[in-house]
Amino acid sequence: MEDHDPPPPDTPAGNADQNTQIDEETTSVASHDGKLYEKIDRFISESNGDDQPPEIVEYVHTFADLFDVAIVEFESGSRRWIQLEEDESDCFMQSVDRTAKLLTSFSRFCSEQNSAAAINRLSGIQQRAMSVFEVEFKSILDDYQKTSNDQISSSPSNVQEKSKSETETETETETETEKVTESTDGTEAQPERDEFLGYSDEKLSDLNKLSNGLIRGGHVTECGELYFFVRRNAIEQNLKILQFEKFSIDEMQKMQWEPIEKEICSWKKMFREFCTSFLPNERRLVDAIFSGEKPLSDRLFSNLTRIILSYFLNFAEAVMLTKRSAEKLFKFLDIYETVRDTFPAVEKLISDDEWLNELRSTAFLICTTLGESIFTIFIELENSIKSDATKTPVPGGAVHPLTRYVMNYLKYACEYSDTLEQIFRDHKNSDRSGSDSATASDELQSQNHQITDNWSPFQNQLAKIMDLLDLNLESKSKLYKDPPLSLIFLMNNGRYILQKTKGTGEMRTLMGDPWVRKRSSDLRSYHTSYKRETWTRLLQCLSHDGLSVNGKVMKPVLKERFKSFNSTFDEIYRTQTTWVVSDEQLQSELRVSISAIVIPAYRSFMGRFSQVFTPGRQTEKYIKYQPEDIETCIEELFDGSTAHHSKKR
Template sequence: MMMIIGGGVENRSIVKFSIEVFDYRFANVFNEAIKSLEFEIKSVEDVKKMQWETLEGEITTLIKVVKHCASVLFPGERKLCDSIFSENASIAVYLFSNLARAVVIQLLNFVDAVVQTNRSAEKLFKYLDMYEALRDVIPDINKSCSDELAAEISTSGDRIGEAAVHIFCDLENSIKGDAAKTPVAGGAVHPLTRYVMNYLKYACEYKVTLEQIFQKNKALVPSIKHERESPSHNQTGENSSSSPFATQLMTVIDLLDLNLETKSKLYKDPSLRFIFLMNNGRYIMQKIKAASEILQSMDDTWYRIRSSDVRQYHKNYQRETWGKVLQCLGHEGLQVNGKVHKPALKERFKNFSAMFDEIQKTQSTWVVSDEQLQSELRVSISAVVIPAYRSFFGRFRQYLDSGRQGEKYVKYQPEDIETMIEGLFDGNASSIGRKKN
C-alpha cells in the first residue's frame, strides 16, 4: 500500500504498524465471516465448470455474504478503522476503501463468472436474486465505503440485469421451437401452456425488479409485432402506458396463443380442436387472474380480447357438435298432408340416438379439468339440447308404436339425456389411450 504518512519517524512507524495490523485483522474477519457462512472464493474458471444445481446453492450463500458484508462487517470495521486512525482521517478513508474494495471485487468476480455461464430459463430467478441483493446493499455501501465502490457494484448488477433480460426474451424462442407433432390426449391443457404460465407467474413475483431492468435495457428487447387472424389482436402491446416488461409479457402470451393455434390443427375432430383451445385459453386466463402481478401488467383491451377468444371457442364448439344434433329435432319435413309421416319420424329418432351415442362415447373421453369450465359446458349443452329433445319427444313419441317396436327408434327418455350430458368431459384415461385424434 503506497501512502504518504506525515509526522516523525516514530509516528510513521506506529501508523505503518497500525495499518498492517488492521489489514491483517480485516482479512481475518472477512475469512472467518465467509467460513461461518460456508462460502468459498472460487476462480472464474471453477465457477464456469460447476453444475447449475451446485451453483444455485453457491449463489444463495454468496447473497448472504454480500448482505453480511454490507450491513455488518463493513460498518463495524469502518467504525473501528476511524477510531484507530482518528488523527489521520485521510488514512482511515484510503485504507478502508482499499480493503473493502479487495473484498467486494472477489465477490463481484464470482457474480460476473456466473453471468458468463450458459444461459437457460431456470437461471432467471437466481439472477434476479443476485441483482436484488446488489441493488439493495448499495445504500449501505455508500455509507461505509466509497461512491466508486458502490458504482462498481451497480455496474455488476447491470450486467446481471442485462443477462436476465436476455434469458426472459429467450422464452420466445422456446415457445417458437416447441413444435410437437402429437396432440395432447383428450384436448387437455398442453404441457407448454402449464410451463409458460407457471414460469410467468413465478417471474412476476419479481415484477418490480423486472420492470426496472427492462426499463434500463429497452434496447435489448426485441421489437416484434405478431399478426393474429383477428385484426383486433393488432392492438397488443400498442398501449403507450405499458412498460417494456409488460409489453414483453404480453408478447410471450401472444406467441403461446399462436403456438396453441398451430397445435390445435393436429386434431382431426373440429369439436376437439375447440375443446383444446378452450381448455388452454381458460387455463391462461385463470393463471393471469390468479396472479395479481400479471393482471396488473396486462393492458385491459388485450385481456378483454383473450376473454372474448375463449367465449368464441365455446360457441364454435357448441355449433360444431350440437348444431347437427338439433337439426334432427326440427319439425320440418315430418308431416305429409297434415299427418305425421312415421318413416321420417322413425328416421329422426334413430339419427338422433345414433348421433348422441357417438358424441357421448367420444366426448366422455375428452378432458376438461377446470371444474367451472366443465360445468359451464354441460349447462350450455343441456340448455340447448334437453328442451329441444323434451319438446320433440313430448310431441312425437305418441305416433310410434309402444313396446319394443317403439324402443327400437326411441332409445332415450329426456332424463337419460340429462344423465349422459353429465358424463361428458370426464376424460376416461383408458379410452383416451386407445383413441387417436
C-alpha cells in the same frame, strides 16, 4: 552536576534517605497520587528550555525502574490489560507518553554520554511497552470470536427462511443500545450492554486506548496491520461458518446449473446480511477503535471491504459469465437486484474515493452485463415459442406443455416486474435488426392493437410473447381432425392463459383490463363455435319438420329420428368423454350450457312423440335415453376417461 534535584517544596528536606525516597515514590505510583509524574513533567519542561544537557536526576531512573517493572508484569503474563482498572490503564498510558517526551528531551543532546545512556534505556523500555500494546491489542481484538460466532450462526443469513417482519424485529433488537430481559420470576433483569461484532463497550475502550498508545509511540503501521489481520480472519471465519463457497470462474463454468442455483440462494442472503448489517458494524468498530484517526480508519475499512466484497462480487461475476439460458433468468434477476439494492448502503460507508469508484465500476459492470443477459433471454423466449413446431397434437385437447411453460415463466418473471421494466428501458434501443425475433415482433406490432407506444417496453414485450403464443396455439389447433376438439384445445389453452394472467397481480396490472376483456370475449366465441359444431347436429335429430303429414305422425320417420339421435349422442359421448377440460369452472360452464340446450329440446321431443310407440319393447328399442340419463352422460364429458358405465349404455 548533582546526583538529584532538591526535594520539592512540599517535602521536608533531609527527612529521608535515598532508599526511603524511592520507596515513597514507588508507593505513590502504586496509589496513583501523581507525585512522581509531577517531577517528571517538571523535568521535561525545564530540560526543553535548557541549552545544556539535562542532568539525569534520580527520579528519572526511578520512573524508568517502575515502568520497567510494570512492563515485566505484562511480559510475564501475570497481568493483562483487561484486568486493569481505568486509573491503572491511564497510568500506564501516561508512562508511555512521558517516556516519549523524555526521549525527545534527551535526543537533543544524544552525543552526550549520559543522554545517550538514558536514550538507550528509555528506548528499550518504550519498545517493550509497544510490544506489550501490540500483544494486548491483538489479544482483545481476537476476543471477538465466541460472541461473534454465536451471533453469526443465529443471524438471518444462516436461517432458511424468515419473514420480513421477523428479520426487522431481530435487527432492531440487535441494535438497541440496552436490552432489558425478564427473569423467570417475572422481575425485570439488569440491562445488558450492547455488543456488535463481539465487542463490548469495555473492550472498545481498551482497544481505543491501546491503538492510541501504539500510534503515539510511532507504531501506526504495526497497529493497522494487526487490526487488518485479525478482522480479515474474523471475516474469513464467519464466511466459513456460513458455509460460503468461493468458486473461481473456471470452476463455475464446469459446474451444473442446479448446484449453482443453490449457491446463489445462499449468496443472496449472505450478501444482503453482510452489506446491511456486518459492514455498518465493521465501520462502527474501526471508527470506535481509531477515533480521531480518520485517514487510518478509512484506509483499514476500505481494505477490509475490498476483501469482503471481492468474495461476493467475484461470485456474481462468475455466475454472470456462465452460458446464458432460459432457466437462469430468475437467478440472474436475483443477483442483479441484490447488487443493485445493496450497493447504496455500502456506498454510504466508504470514504475512499478511489475504492468507491472502483466498486461502482464493478457493480455497474455486473448489473449491465446481467441486464443484457436478462434482456436477451427474454427476447430469445420469442424464438423458443416460434421454433416449437411439434406436429403431434396433445391428447384430448388439453393444455399444451408450451402454454404451461410460457405462462409460468411469465408469472414468475412478473414478480420482478419493476426490475424488468428498468432493464427493458435501459436496453430498449439495443440493436435487434436482422434477427428473426425482430421481424416477428414488427409483424405483431402492426397486427395487435394492444401493443402501443403508450405501453412500457416490458409491457410490449409481454404482449409480443402472448401474441406469439396465440399464433403457435392457433397453428397447433389445426392438427386436430375434429373441429370441435380443436375448439376445446383453444378454450383450454385460452382459459389457462387468462387464469394465469388474472391470478398474477403484476401480470394482470401490466396487461390491463382491455386485454382481459378481449381474452374473455375470445373464449366465449370458442364456446359458441364448439356448441354449434357439436350439438347443432344432435338437435337436428329432434326437429319436428317432416314428422307429420296431414296431422298424422309418420312412425317410420320418427323411428329414424330417435335412432339417429341415439347413435349421434352415443358417438359424441364416446368421443368427448376422452377429451380433457382440466379447468373445473370451464368444465362446469360447458356442461351447463350443453344441458341447457339439449335437455329441454329432448324432453319436449319425447313429451310430444313418445306415446306414438307401443309401450314395452318398442318404446325401449327406440327411446334409449330418458332426459335424466342424458343429463348424467353430459356430466361425464371432458374428464379424459376412457371407461364410463351409464346404465343406458
